[in-house]
Amino acid sequence: MNAVDAPAKTFAELGVPQPLVRVLATDGKTTAFPIQADTLADSLSGRDLLGRGRTGSGKTLAFAIPLVARLNDETSVTELAMQEFEQLRNIKDNDARRKAMLPHPRGLVLAPTRELVNQIDEVIRPLADAYGMSTATIYGGVKYSRQIAELRDGADIIVACPGRLEDLLRQNALSLESVEITVLDEADEMADMGFLPAVTRLLEQVDADGQRMLFSATLDHGVDKVVKRFLTDARVHAVDDADAQVDTMTHHVFAVSQGNKHEVIRELASGKGKRILFTRTKFQAKNMAKKLVDQGIPAVDLQGNLNQNQRDRNLAAFSSGEVRVLVATDVAARGIDVSDVEMVVQTEPPEDPKSFLHRSGRTARAGEKGDVVTLVLPNQERGTRSMMRRAGIQVRCETITPNSPVLEELVGEHAPLVHGWTLSVPVTNPSAGRSRRRKGSGSYGKNAGGQYRKTSGAERKRSAEGLKSRDDRAAGGKVGKYDNRKSTASTEQRREGKRSQQWSDWNTDSHGSRDSRDSRGENGRGGRRSAAGFRSSRSGKRAAAPFRAGR
Structure with missing residues (x-):
């Protein structure tokens, strides 16, 4: 045994x-x-x-x-x-x-x-x-x-x-x-x-x-x-082969036409359970999610053009169940471990067996049941059969329309449509660079009593305007028409100088020095200043366990 x-x-x-x-x-x-x-x-x-x-x-x-x-x-x-x-x-x-x-x-x-x-x-x-x-x-x-x-x-x-x-x-x-x-x-x-x-x-x-x-x-x-x-x-x-089939996973290959393909996708996305729709490109993922939302099916996308906060937010919305549909590129084929995903839809057949298996692996996890649907156009059927044979999967291709009984049976009960839906999950993943700073915006300054308090952006703007008016009064309290023209000319000169500097920077960057300058700015001097600041600010903590605190 x-x-x-x-x-x-x-x-x-x-x-x-x-x-x-x-x-x-x-x-x-x-x-x-x-x-x-x-x-x-x-x-x-x-x-x-x-x-x-x-x-x-x-x-x-x-x-x-x-x-x-x-x-x-x-x-x-x-x-x-x-x-x-x-x-x-x-x-x-x-x-x-x-x-x-x-x-x-x-x-x-x-x-x-x-x-x-x-x-x-x-x-x-x-x-x-x-x-x-x-x-x-x-x-x-x-x-x-x-x-x-x-x-x-x-x-x-x-x-x-x-x-x-x-x-x-x-x-x-x-x-x-x-x-x-x-x-x-x-x-x-x-x-x-x-x-x-x-x-x-x-x-x-x-x-x-x-x-x-x-x-x-x-x-x-x-x-x-x-x-x-x-x-x-x-x-x-x-414990098993990499290409071993999962007993609780059921595969379906549906042949569709270009004209009814999106309607089939919309039908597959309309069920009550969680499902992941895989696309080949980032553009397709973004557009498909938007189109589903417009049709009353809450959906989020996961693709390479999103920044980290957006990716964390969208994945959190899917994991928590606020949205049932995640439209993703292969960036999500590995690394997503979301429970209760009942269906994976491959809106385009993947290019190789390994991608197919890892996309499919987002469902039927940990012994749960799941369905994998692969949609193919007429010119994709032969290549898909060959790819799935190499993946160790044998399944008959079936031609369907949006009204086919097999599709209705697979989807089951439809979830209610939600028109005008917007994502309400705040942000995000607590492990995505957990910061020890206080939450919120603004900066800290001393009040009249000498105590530190947080100031808003509007307060800082008013403070800056007050300083400017005091400077004007110190200079004579008078800004006439000529002075305004002079000020405008100075502004234009500064803009022209900035454009010249940008052109110079572009020429410099084109010769390969941009990366080194960026690394000095973000990773070099700034990093050393940060390290020095850390050692001085943590001196009290190091008194108890000096070396451990540095770890």
Whole structure:
């Protein structure tokens, strides 16, 4: 009997520490999925391991539990702080001391997309909280300063995209030399996205004697080389093949005409359950979501032209159930772990079997049922049949119209239309660069009593106007017609000078110096000033545990 056929074991029976068992039980998790039951004995003992399984099989919890449990077992936070204080006190070389004062996280999880980073963090954070440990997320699209602040507040575990993590390392914002446990999640996707060289450079910087866990659906595109180089005597756990079909997933291939395709999509989107509609381009995703909203079906899009706040907001609206329809490009094919998605609609057949399987994997997760619908035009039928055959899926193509009984049966009861709908979810993901600043806009200034209070934008404008009027009175209190003409001429001269400077900057940028200037401005001098400011402002905190505070 293998791990898949064996009766489900509880987390307590698998040796998970009681504080984590209680956290999991609070979230309704008491028994382990096959990949969790299969890997926990080795991962909790500190073995390197390679986990292979299809998407939605529970891999995140399979590495999150041993990551937190083993970091807590190494030593207590107090003991660690005392050890680091003694080490720092004995360092005489200034350069070595500065390096030692950098944040030194002890756990690292690498993932290919910001959505996946956030969702991994949401799984790890409650477990880490049970032991008083903290986490930080690192990915592009948000300000460096917010992520650097999280690191300096003492993050024990960081969940990161390789590119932004390398950026922060180049800024000397942290060190990886104390990382004891490293996890690579969706390693095959990182290979597909060209991240393996960065992943290799990052693995070269972590503790060479630390534990490594790699989770991947496949071992192609160079992932096998990473396994051979960085995993030592790794245990391999494969609970199923990457292309294994999910028993609770039902596939449908519908042939439609160009003229009735959108009506079929609208019908598929009109049901009561959650569904994800995949498009090939960002433009299609944006337009399709807008068109559905105009027709009374609340929908949000998820695509690369959205900024991070917009992506977090739209995903939060879908996760919470405020909207039932998410229209997405392949940016969402990995990294979205939303429960109760009852249907995935591929409005365009994907280009390869791997994309097809990962799109499909957004439904029928964790044993739940789900349908996958692939729409094809007449000229796409042959290619789609070949692609699905390579994906290990056999299903008959059926020609339908918006009124076909098979479509009505699949969609079920329609949700009420909501005309004039607008998204009301505020913002956003709390892990997207969690800032310790006070909420709201405005700045702080002293009132008449010498106390600090917050000032609004209108108050600052009135204050500026008052200063201007005082300056005018000091200059004689008179601004005549000639003075106005002179002022206007000066303004035009300034504008012309600014245009000349912009033209000069453009010429300079065209010769390749723009990136270096930007990096000096955002990542260089500003980063050093921020670091200096942190060390002085945290001096009181460092008195209790000097080295620990820097981590």
